[in-house]
Every structure is written in structure tokens, then in C-alpha cells.
Amino acid sequence: MSIAAAARQLALASTLAVLLDATAQAATATVVKLDTGRVRGAASGAVIAFKGIPFAAPPVGALRWRPPQRAAAWSGVREATAYGPDCMQVPFPGDAAPLGVPPAEDCLYVNVWTPARPAQHPLPVMVWIYGGGFVNGGSSPSVYDGSAFARDGVVLVSFNYRLGNFGFFAHPALSAEQSHGPLGNYALMDQIAALGWVKRNIAAFGGDAGNVTIFGESAGGMSVHILMTSPLAAGLFHKAVVESGGGRSGLLGSRPLAGGADSAEEKGLALAKSFGIEGRGPEALAQLRAIPAEKLLGTLNMATMGPILDGTIVLGAPTQLYAAGRGAVVPFIVGANSMDIGFMQAKSLDELFAQFGPDAKAARAVYAADGNADVRAVAFRAGGDQMMMEPAREAARLLSARQPVFQYRFSYVAESLRKSVPGAPHATEIPFVFDTVAARYGKELTAADEAAARAMHAYWVGFARTGKPQGPNQPAWPQYEASSDLIMDFTAGGPLAVADPWKPRLDLAQRVNERHEQKQ
Secondary structure (H helix, E strand, O other): OOHHHHHHHHHHHHHHHHHHHHHHHHHHHEEEOOOEEEEEEEEEOEEEEEEEEEOOOOOOOHOOOOOOOOOOOOOOOEOOEEOOOOOOOOOOOOOOOOOOOOEEOOOEEEEEEEEEOOOOOOEEEEEEEOOOOOOOOOOOOOOOOOOHHHOOEEEEEOOOOOOOOHHHHHHHHHHHOOOOOHHHEHHHHHHHHHHHHHHHHHHHEEEEEEEEEEEEOOHHHHHHHHHHOOOOHHOOOOOEEOOOOOOOOHHOOEEEEOOOOOOHHHHHHHHHHHOOOOOOOHHHHHHHHHOOOOHHOOOOOOOOOOOOOOOOOOOHHHHHHOOOOOOOOOEEEEEOOOOOOOOOOOOOHHHHHHHHHHOOOHHHHOOOOOOOHHHHHHHHHHHHHHHHHHHHHHHHHHOOOOOOOOEEOOOOOOOOOOOOOOEOOOOOOHHHHOOOHHHHHHOOOOHHHHHHHHHHHHHHHHHHHHHHOOOOOOOOOOOOOOOOOEEEEEEOOOOEEEOOHHHHHHHHHHHHHHHHHOOO
């Protein structure tokens, strides 16, 4: 054999050894040991995904309307390559984040995406909390895929939490049964349990349990506000992001656990009565737990009972608690979309502006100075300002006095939608944060959409790493101060740090919101 042939053979053998070693490492990396047993994920390129891992026992039968219990341990290696069921719900037609799996009552599962290549140091962790009005949503939609975060060195976690009357329910028999623990807010207990699971297990996936960022949108953003102010969540996260999560009392409501016709317990008694179940004792509770999940499912809608003022998890309106000095002192991002959700309605501009009371004239000047505005468009803008925009600013103003806060506005509209919508609707920022715009827009995706997603995603990754939202080669995002009112606006021209041009609108919304709160 010639020297050259021998060299080629040696090089081939070396390459084969490297490939075999890499394959062996990948096979090893797809199996991790948790506090309940070992699981096997699936590798795809530079990412390993673990899906459908139970973080709590199935909340069925006697465990319906109980705080989440520890998942049972298993022997051998559990396959973790498919999502577990999302929680019971009537899927919302036309949802921008449709479920990827059928829902079921057995739904308390967690998913993890992590880099396939082992890191030299523990990686930052981000935990996603989905929205859906507390009656819809789940972790399985394709736009919530965490691969892009893992690709960029962040361990991404998502999980399910109970919804509607499965997640929020009170009854005198439950209050007696669970007199020594939290009551009513089972969905929020699920969220806290999932964060506890992350703290115990995330190191197995290469994550840093001391660097956890929670982020959520809509009901998920509201949940982040609640976790920021709940003593039961203290120490379970170190940064937080609220996307279109409101923050004032009007959105969360103020239903007490007990006392009064509108209390959660009275609502629970009324629900029981609708199923022919009377009484306030354990017999009634046993009958309620025996109702098939599909029958309870018929009671789910946007008017279903949501978060309950229990005094343990939900203590009050987030902005009021922040004003009183409550809340986790952690780096914080908060913002909303340029055409966010709101519920003002009127048949004419005069009728609409009358709802502003003493500020009717100011409202007309801000929203319809030319007198030719469409009443529906004005109602949508004004409602979004009151429900999402101004509460985000109020949270930023209150918290920026004592911790790093960064405020944003998402104004980017996908190119395929620009002829049909005048601004960024509710929830449209999500695929840009996750860099999953291809899953959302498919064949209509453009290079500009992809660039906008890369930029926004990079800021969220930077925040998870350091507590400062900064992307490579992107404009600096200034820390929020009430005196300067600087925000980061994600526009069609790219991210822009600007003094909020909507200040007059939000000042007006602030006066309206404060009057509403004074009447409550």
C-alpha cells in the first residue's frame, strides 16, 4: 500500500470514528434522568426535543379540583417524542395558534427543547405560558415550537395548565376539603407546579435553575403578572416578560372566593345546580367529580370563571400591588401590540365618546380629530389602549422605579396582511418571538417577515441570557424610565427606540382606567 493510500485510509477511519462518537453522544444526550425516571427525546439537527413529560399526576377522578400532585415515578426509559394532550377545551375557531393534539382532562405535561451539543456552562431557561382567555390554548401549537430558542443556546420549556371550570372552580365542599391549602385557582397552581418541576429537573437538560425567565401572552401574560405577585411563586423565576397581559383590575376581575352572590363559591353552587346537584357537603363534591369531562366541557366559554381572589395566589390587581411595593424585583419586559384587543362598542362616535365622561372632548381630539373616523376602528383602538396598552405602561412606570424594566410595542404586520389590517392584532407577535413565522405564514412568508422575526427573537434571547434585551447588530433597547417614556417599537422598518408617540392616547386611557378603578 502506498503512503498516500495509507493516509487516505487513516483519514477515513478517523472520520468514521468521529461520526460514530458523535452518534453515540447524540444517543446518550437524548436520554436524561429526572426525579421521576428517565425519558428519551428526539434529536433533529442541532436540537433535542423532549415532549409529553408528566410534571404532575393526571387531575382526574378524585384529583379533579385538587392542587397538582407529584407525578408517579416509572421504571425503564419513557418515550418523550410526542406532545401529551392539551387540557380540556372547545378549540376556538380561526385561532392563530391551533392545537396540534386533541385535548383531554389528563393534560399536565411539560416539553423541553435543548441544544444537542452539550454546553460548557448551564444554559439560560425560558418558560412559556400560553394564552387563550383561560379557556383555550395549549403547548402543542406549531408556533410555540422551542427549536429556535434551543438553536440559540436557550433551554425552552412549555407546559399545559387546566382551563375554564377545570382550572378555576370553588365550592363550599372544596373549601372544607382543602382548608389548609390554596383554593380555586387550580390553573395557577399548575403553573407554579410546572415551575417547581423546572427547578428540580432543568439541570438534566443543561439548563440553569438559577436563570429562569417566565414569559406569556394574553392570559399567559396575566399569569406572569400573578406569578410576579404571588408568594407561592417566589424564587421560582429570575426574569419575566408580559406580552399583552393587561395588569389593571378590569381585565383580571375581582371575584372573591367566598361571600356575596358573585363569589366563586356561589358560582360553583350555581354550576352544580345546573347539573342537578344540590348540597354543600362531600356528597355533592363526589357527584361533581363524577360528571364526565365532556359534559363539563359544554360549560366553557369566555365568561367562565377565571382567576379568583383567594388571598394566597391571587392577591389583587397587579398594578395596585406594584404601586404598594409588592412584586418580584426582577428584570421585566412588558408591552402590547399596535392593534391589540379591546371591547369598547358603540353605534356612533357620539355614543362612543360619551363613554369617556369628562374626557369626551379629549377623546374626540385624540381618536377622531378629522371627524370622519370609522366608529368600529376608533372603538377598537380606544378599547385596546384601555385594556392592554395603558396597563402595560402603568406596570412599566411602577416597576421601573425599583428594577430594570423594558417596554415595547409590536407594530410589525406581516407583509401578506398589510392590505387587510391597519396594525398588529392581538397575539401576532408570538411567532416573531419564537422565530416560527414559517409555521404561521407558510407560502406567504417573506424575507422581511423572516428578518423581523430574527430581530425580535434575538432580543428575547439576549434578555434570557443577561437580563438586558439586546440582539446582535440590533439597535440598543433603552431601559424604561417614566420621565423619558422610551419604548422599543418593532416596526416595518425594524426595531426603533423612540419616545412613545402615543403618549396623549395613553394619558387619556390612564384617566379613564383610574376612574373605573375608583368605582370598583
